[in-house]
Amino acid sequence: MRYIAFLRGINVGGNRIIPMQELKKLFEDLGFIEVETYIQSGNVVFSSEKVKLEILTNGIKERFSFDIIVIVKTARELEKIIENNPFPESDKLGFMLLSKKPDKLEKLTTVDGKGEMIEIIDDVAYVVYSNGMGRAVYNNNFIEKILGVKATTRNLRTMKKLLSICSK
Numbered sequence: 820m821r822y823i824a825f826l827r828g829i830n831v832g833g834n835r836i837i838p839m840q841e842l843k844k845l846f847e848d849l850g851f852i853e854v855e856t857y858i859q860s861g862n863v864v865f866s867s868e869k870v871k872l873e874i875l876t877n878g879i880k881e882r883f884s885f886d887i888i889v890i891v892k893t894a895r896e897l898e899k900i901i902e903n904n905p906f907p908e909s910d911k912l913g914f915m916l917l918s919k920k921p922d923k924l925e926k927l928t929t930v931d932g933k934g935e936m937i938e939i940i941d942d943v944a945y946v947v948y949s950n951g952m953g954r955a956v957y958n959n960n961f962i963e964k965i966l967g968v969k970a971t972t973r974n975l976r977t978m979k980k981l982l983s984i985c986s987k
Contacts, residue, residue, distance in 0.1 A: 826863070837861070843855070892916070901978055915970050926966070933956050
């Protein structure tokens, strides 16, 4: 089965640097096959019969000496995430992958998104970043704090590219 691992917060602002060749090698050393990375932000496509998240997070911690949030999706789950996009006309869309389906959604209604729109479907927050991701109200840190879940965000182009890599 094809999987995609989304690593949060690596190679951003000179922090938590992981060269993609070394990340690919780690996945191969952990027994995964057909491993391919995409851009420097920590996207890994790979094949395996099954995946245990602890193996990935422990492997990264042992090899690179820091804790990383890792969210894994199957190729079919990724396809469904893209299909479920409630804002198909937006060109400023972020797909915020959440570690689990949040149960505190009512807290979001009290927040002024300053023109941003957000809709959560299962364990994905679809966010229209009207002022750009760099100045977002609904950023990873905010969502993690208010919803009590871990999160990492990718744009539509990256999501579509990862799905196409899965289809090779």
